[in-house]
Amino acid sequence: MxxxxxxxxxxxxxxxxxxxxxxxxxxxxxxxxxxxxxxxxxxxxxxxxxxxxxxxxxxxxxxxxxxxxxxxxxxxxxxxxxxxxxxxxxxxxxxxxxxxxxxxxxxxxxxxxxxxxxxxxxxxxxxxxxxxxxxxxxxxxxxxxxxxxxxxxxxxxxxxxxxxxxxxxxxxxxxxxxxxxxxxxxxxxxxxxxxxxxxxxxxxxxxxxxxxxxxxxxxxxxxxxxxxxxxxxxxxxxxxxxxxxxxxxxxxxxxxxxxxxxxxxxxxxxxxxxxxxxxxxxxxxxxxLGGDWWGAGPGAHSHVGGVRWWNVKHPARYAALLAEGRSPAAGRERLSADDQRVERVLLELRLAEGLPVDALDRPAVAEAEMAVRDGLLDGPALAAGRCVLTSRGRLLADAVVRRLT
The missing domain is CATH 3.20.20.70 (Aldolase class I)
Incomplete structure (x- = not known):
């Protein structure tokens, strides 16, 4: 959607x-x-x-x-x-x-x-x-x-x-x-x-x-x-x-x-x-997991190699641009290295396999250790090199992401 x-x-x-x-x-x-x-x-x-x-x-x-x-x-x-x-x-x-x-x-x-x-x-x-x-x-x-x-x-x-x-x-x-x-x-x-x-x-x-x-x-x-x-x-x-x-x-x-x-x-x-x-x-x-995809259709979003773009929303405008031989893209952005790092934390942390600790900088690693003490991240998983949400952490996933970014 x-x-x-x-x-x-x-x-x-x-x-x-x-x-x-x-x-x-x-x-x-x-x-x-x-x-x-x-x-x-x-x-x-x-x-x-x-x-x-x-x-x-x-x-x-x-x-x-x-x-x-x-x-x-x-x-x-x-x-x-x-x-x-x-x-x-x-x-x-x-x-x-x-x-x-x-x-x-x-x-x-x-x-x-x-x-x-x-x-x-x-x-x-x-x-x-x-x-x-x-x-x-x-x-x-x-x-x-x-x-x-x-x-x-x-x-x-x-x-x-x-x-x-x-x-x-x-x-x-x-x-x-x-x-x-x-x-x-x-x-x-x-x-x-x-x-x-x-x-x-x-x-x-x-x-x-x-x-x-x-x-x-x-x-x-x-x-x-x-x-x-x-x-x-x-x-x-x-x-x-x-x-x-x-x-x-x-x-x-x-x-x-x-x-x-x-x-x-x-x-x-x-x-x-x-x-x-x-x-x-x-x-x-x-x-x-940060893959590439092309989103086709009115309002669809795409991402390839750190570039993200989005199409015009209205179906009539969408069809008209393409009939003229033009891209239906309304705008785009190039993700900086920091943008991509933040998005990786935001997305991979939601997975049961979690996020590799080596994706975090030093202050974020310290925050991850505190999150373990707060019951938001799994301790044994962190010791093994992964940031994995606990059951309580899943309820507060957005807050954990903010701490690690």
Missing amino acids: VASTLPEGEPAPADGALPAAALAGLGARPFGLYVHVPFCATRCGYCDFNTYTPGELGTSASPASWLDGLRRELDLAARVLGDPPRVDTVFVGGGTPSLLGADGLAAVLDAVRAAFGLAHGAEVTTESNPESTSPEFFAGLADAGYTRVSLGMQSAARHVLTVLDRTHTPGRAVAAAREARAAGIGHVNLDLIYGTPGERPQDLAASLDAVLDAGVDHVSAYALIVEEGTALARRVRRGELPMPDDDVLADRYEQVDAGLSAAGLRWYEVSNWASSDAARCRHNLGYW
């Missing part, structure tokens, strides 16, 4: 060219491709991603014009990268990619193959809304070459879904997960959101039971964040709903971790649990 606001940065070249230094190590690091589908049937109250409903777009853009633009951007990417590596991972996110249907998503993957080619054993994921899926949809995905599906469940409690403005029925996500597995999709994820106003411990327990009953091998669980500019933020500001409480969010996180761990799904990133190493999301691991 892509946030609705873009950062400031330097102008991006119209031809999309990257500095030679950024291209020097291409292929030595994991290379992924993110595709942003900006279409949604309705807007969820908590969502601040770069998405558009039919009423918001009118006739200015369509899935067909978006797909034309996507093909052009992928061709541009292949030219910019010179001798591009085959893609290790593809992640189609949104928005609601399943609104494209299996044929539309097959066309997306065909465009990736034509521009880049897929590495042997590539992981290919699409997000899907349970309500826009069916057994036939999943069969089509499997035939097209998708290996992984991520379904937005959020909760099994109807009143929680109502607060979130989610339109699917409570049981549909579980049914969709079973359909995906029956169709031969190798890995299936369900997303949960915890801490919604009005959610009780028993509601979250029911959601966890439903997830486990679905037999998925991966679960992502996120605390509800009230983002400015959303319908949810306006309701909180008017006093219709309370702001999520930090202590409640911590309790809910511990409940999620305990329930999933007891069922054999182990955390490998602060918000992600998997039944095995093979079930981990390789695409997201590429982000967390």
